[in-house]
Amino acid sequence: MDYQTSAILAKYPRGQSDCLIPILQDIQEEYGYLSETAVVEVGRHLDLPSSKIFGLATFYNQFRFEPRGRFHVSLCHGTSCNVAAAPEILRELEKILKIRPGETTRDGMFSLEILACMGACHLAPLIRVNDNYHTKLDPGSIGDIIDSYITGEE
Amino acid sequence: MSEKIHIPVEKEYLVNNVLLNESADLPVEVEKILRFVRKDKVKHPVIMVGTGSCGLISGAGETLLEINKYLLDRDIKADVIETGCTGYCSLEPVVDVHLPGKTRISFKNVSAEKLPFLLDSMLNNIVPHEYVVGQYENPSLELWKDVPLIGELPFFAMQYRNLMKNWGRISPHSIEEYIAAGGYRSYVKTIRNYTHEEVCDIVEKSGLQGRGGGGFLTGKKWKIAHTAMADQRFLLCNANESDPGGFANRSMIESDPHRLIEGLVIAAYAIGTSRAYIYIRSDYITAINRLEKAIDRAQYYGLLGYNVYGSGFNIDIIVSKGPGAFVCGEETAMISSIEGKRGMPSPKPPYPAISGLFGKPTVVNNVETLSNIPAIFENGPDWFMSLGNKTAPGTKILTLSGKLNNQGIIEVPLGTKVKDIIFGAGGGVPAKKELKAVQIGGPSGGFVTSENIDIPYDFDSLASVGIYMGSGGMLVLDEDCCIIDTVKYFMDFIQKESCGKCIPCREGTRRMLEVYENITKRPVDENGHATLERFKGVMQLESLASVIKDTSLCGLGQKAPNPVISSLKYFRNDYEEHIFDRECSAGVCKELRLFYIDVEKCTGCTACAPKCPVSAIIGTKRHPFFIVEEKCTGCGICYDVCKFNAISVK
Numbered sequence: 001m002d003y004q005t006s007a008i009l010a011k012y013p014r015g016q017s018d019c020l021i022p023i024l025q026d027i028q029e030e031y032g033y034l035s036e037t038a039v040v041e042v043g044r045h046l047d048l049p050s051s052k053i054f055g056l057a058t059f060y061n062q063f064r065f066e067p068r069g070r071f072h073v074s075l076c077h078g079t080s081c082n083v084a085a086a087p088e089i090l091r092e093l094e095k096i097l098k099i100r101p102g103e104t105t106r107d108g109m110f111s112l113e114i115l116a117c118m119g120a121c122h123l124a125p126l127i128r129v130n131d132n133y134h135t136k137l138d139p140g141s142i143g144d145i146i147d148s149y150i151t152g153e154e
Numbered sequence: 155m156s157e158k159i160h161i162p163v164e165k166e167y168l169v170n171n172v173l174l175n176e177s178a179d180l181p182v183e184v185e186k187i188l189r190f191v192r193k194d195k196v197k198h199p200v201i202m203v204g205t206g207s208c209g210l211i212s213g214a215g216e217t218l219l220e221i222n223k224y225l226l227d228r229d230i231k232a233d234v235i236e237t238g239c240t241g242y243c244s245l246e247p248v249v250d251v252h253l254p255g256k257t258r259i260s261f262k263n264v265s266a267e268k269l270p271f272l273l274d275s276m277l278n279n280i281v282p283h284e285y286v287v288g289q290y291e292n293p294s295l296e297l298w299k300d301v302p303l304i305g306e307l308p309f310f311a312m313q314y315r316n317l318m319k320n321w322g323r324i325s326p327h328s329i330e331e332y333i334a335a336g337g338y339r340s341y342v343k344t345i346r347n348y349t350h351e352e353v354c355d356i357v358e359k360s361g362l363q364g365r366g367g368g369g370f371l372t373g374k375k376w377k378i379a380h381t382a383m384a385d386q387r388f389l390l391c392n393a394n395e396s397d398p399g400g401f402a403n404r405s406m407i408e409s410d411p412h413r414l415i416e417g418l419v420i421a422a423y424a425i426g427t428s429r430a431y432i433y434i435r436s437d438y439i440t441a442i443n444r445l446e447k448a449i450d451r452a453q454y455y456g457l458l459g460y461n462v463y464g465s466g467f468n469i470d471i472i473v474s475k476g477p478g479a480f481v482c483g484e485e486t487a488m489i490s491s492i493e494g495k496r497g498m499p500s501p502k503p504p505y506p507a508i509s510g511l512f513g514k515p516t517v518v519n520n521v522e523t524l525s526n527i528p529a530i531f532e533n534g535p536d537w538f539m540s541l542g543n544k545t546a547p548g549t550k551i552l553t554l555s556g557k558l559n560n561q562g563i564i565e566v567p568l569g570t571k572v573k574d575i576i577f578g579a580g581g582g583v584p585a586k587k588e589l590k591a592v593q594i595g596g597p598s599g600g601f602v603t604s605e606n607i608d609i610p611y612d613f614d615s616l617a618s619v620g621i622y623m624g625s626g627g628m629l630v631l632d633e634d635c636c637i638i639d640t641v642k643y644f645m646d647f648i649q650k651e652s653c654g655k656c657i658p659c660r661e662g663t664r665r666m667l668e669v670y671e672n673i674t675k676r677p678v679d680e681n682g683h684a685t686l687e688r689f690k691g692v693m694q695l696e697s698l699a700s701v702i703k704d705t706s707l708c709g710l711g712q713k714a715p716n717p718v719i720s721s722l723k724y725f726r727n728d729y730e731e732h733i734f735d736r737e738c739s740a741g742v743c744k745e746l747r748l749f750y751i752d753v754e755k756c757t758g759c760t761a762c763a764p765k766c767p768v769s770a771i772i773g774t775k776r777h778p779f780f781i782v783e784e785k786c787t788g789c790g791i792c793y794d795v796c797k798f799n800a801i802s803v804k
């Protein structure tokens with residue numbers, strides 16, 4: 001994907017360092033992740049070394065450095081979901097997708113992320129794939145859910 | 155076509171007759187109109203759907219689409235309204251139906267498929283009793299027969315709803331409904347009549363303590379910031395809600411965003427600032443959207459901006475999206491984050507109230523603290539004092555989750571007994587299981603057991619058993635839950651979220667996590683010094699905990715050992731079982747399980763052996779197989795694939 005950060009940067013003409021996080025958030029919202037080129041451009045705009053920007057971005061959980069997959073899987077690992085077998089769901093997801101949280105599969109189909117409480121603890125454990133929720137999961141059903149997205153795509 | 159029916163109330167009407175009218179009671183004819191605005195009375199059927207996060211995830215979005223389709227197909231005139239969460243999350247999606255002349259009635263678990271049946275019945279005045287939750291009492295309307303009153307259900311009966319008064323009743327999208335329910339009147343009255351000092355005094359007199367966990371007197375904090383010499387001050391609302399099991403602040407914003415905004419602007423007036431930030435977690439998308447929309451509406455009503463209603467008070471609200479870090483809930487870290495730096499805490503003093511954002515006096519308040527403000531001005535500080543108990547006035551919003559019959563969000567006076575909450579509103583533990591513990595306060599909190607469950611829920615009582623109240627999360631654990639695993643989860647969380655600035659927290663929590671990993675893991679090779687290390691580690695947990703507590707820079711590290719200390723105190727047996735017997739009776743610590751194959755039942759079908767990830771199963775086809783104990787990691791895959799029930803846990 002080609003990066004067009006200039007439109008985003010133009011929204012922050014002041015170029016002060018307290019714009020840095022909002023700029024990165026806007027870029028991520030638009031493109032799904034922060035690419036190296038984007039970080040360099042932001043650095044030029046704000047007059048900051050890219051190492052500083054990477055240092056900041058890696059500190060926060062929100063920022064990703066790999067493109068999202070076509071299906072972005074978010075697993076809730078909040079306290080209630082932990083009690084309700086979220087770790088097993090995670091293990092299943094890692095096993096089936098062969099990626100770890102924060103990564104994207106080679107074919108660009110799936111990416112995985114862990115979130116804290118999604119606010120629906122009564123439905124624990126749950127995952128979200130793009131905008132669809134799958135709730136009260138049992139680890140054995142993960143394979144079928146992932147398969148349904150693969151076949152839906154074909 | 156189902157057209158939207160709006161009562162013709164205009165901005166000017168509400169501003170002139172409601173907001174600028176400072177008498178305690180509004181004229182009867184105004185009150186009559188407001189009743190329609192806030193849907194206490196309706197002229198056409200009104201259908202309300204709870205669309206908090208809990209509702210949306212349960213399928214309220216589909217239900218909403220189905221309602222619109224239903225009305226469109228049948229050409230029925232009715233209003234469809236999105237409300238917030240009622241708090242009774244386990245009944246979502248909740249749909250309310252309000253027919254003219256009758257009381258409003260609430261239904262549970264209304265999925266899109268069930269909706270046509272529900273509306274078919276209700277629009278013909280037949281109540282489908284199997285879906286009923288209850289009806290809202292309203293003296294001027296006719297009650298439905300054989301339908302319980304909502305206020306009398308066990309979940310609601312013990313609650314005192316002040317902060318949650320509007321939840322599930324009015325639409326979070328409508329400022330008109332909020333105003334009609336009494337909103338923004340305290341604010342307008344306050345900025346037109348009181349001085350900054352008077353506002354601080356009233357809040358101090360009410361005894362309101364910060365709900366972000368610390369419990370500092372809010373009025374006092376405001377005074378410090380207000381009297382500090384500076385050309386500029388700031389107000390920050392802490393909506394980071396960093397507890398990994400907390401969702402109360404999120405629901406407050408999703409269900410009644412204007413209450414927070416009203417509290418925020420009164421606070422801004424009190425400390426004399428024109429700039430207030432709301433620092434909210436970026437993944438709270440629904441909440442952010444509602445908040446931004448609410449701010450727009452308040453701006454449109456002239457409640458924000460320049461010279462509000464001629465009072466000379468200027469106020470701007472900025473929504474700052476927190477990029478997700480637990481430590482950013484800590485006030486100094488949050489300030490760094492807003493300044494565009496890494497969210498790392500700095501030593502206190504100086505406290506933010508003296509030197510905070512950009513070096514200026516800054517008040518940081520939690521969402522719930524600020525949401526309490528409007529009612530204090532509406533009903534007076536003495537009213538607030540009369541709620542709760544002596545050391546802790548007011549109410550507290552709690553989230554109930556885990557092994558409970560009724561899960562959701564409740565509001566109770568501070569000082570309510572934990573037992574009454576769990577067995578009253580919570581409805582007890584399902585499936586006749588034994589209660590094992592109640593985890594309070596998330597990763598900074600601790601455990602209450604069946605022995606001390608009589609304890610009142612307030613800052614001091616909880617502190618007396620080593621629990622930091624934190625965000626108001628209550629997680630109920632039953633006999634199938636493992637305390638060690640839960641503590642390990644918190645340690646893992648804290649260790650990942652530690653910002654790394656100070657050594658005790660960065661290294662100490664890592665060491666603690668290692669101890670927990672050791673005791674929940676089956677070492678492949680037991681003859682080395684692993685066993686010794688395990689014992690040593692556990693023996694050192696207590697001293698490690700006290701060092702981390704005493705020497706960490708910020709609250710994250712200082713409170714990180716709380717779950718450890720609390721569990722060591724109340725659950726010695728669980729530790730001993732994990733360390734000495736190497737087993738987890740709850741069956742949660744998977745790696746401690748050992749499987750064996752029953753030679754009588756095993757047919758030698760070979761289903762299990764190729765599935766074993768560590769090749770621990772050996773044997774020859776059509777003869778019983780065998781599990782090599784030393785290799786088995788207890789994953790349970792063989793147990794799941796065996797068709798003959800030949801594999802069991804030792």
Ligand SMILES: Cc1cc2nc3c(=O)[nH]c(=O)nc-3n(C[C@H](O)[C@H](O)[C@H](O)COP(=O)(O)O)c2cc1C
Nearest residue numbers: 364365366392395396483484485519520523709710
């Ligand atoms: C690690 C850590 C996390 C915190 N997280 C939150 C939080 O999520 N929300 C919050 O309101 N306060 C949180 N606090 C407390 C804040 O530092 C601060 O005391 C509070 O926002 C003050 O507001 P109050 O006086 O209204 O309670 C946290 C503190 C620490 C040490």
Ligand code: FES
Nearest residue numbers: 076078081117120
């Ligand atoms: S912990 Fe997963 S939804 Fe709350």
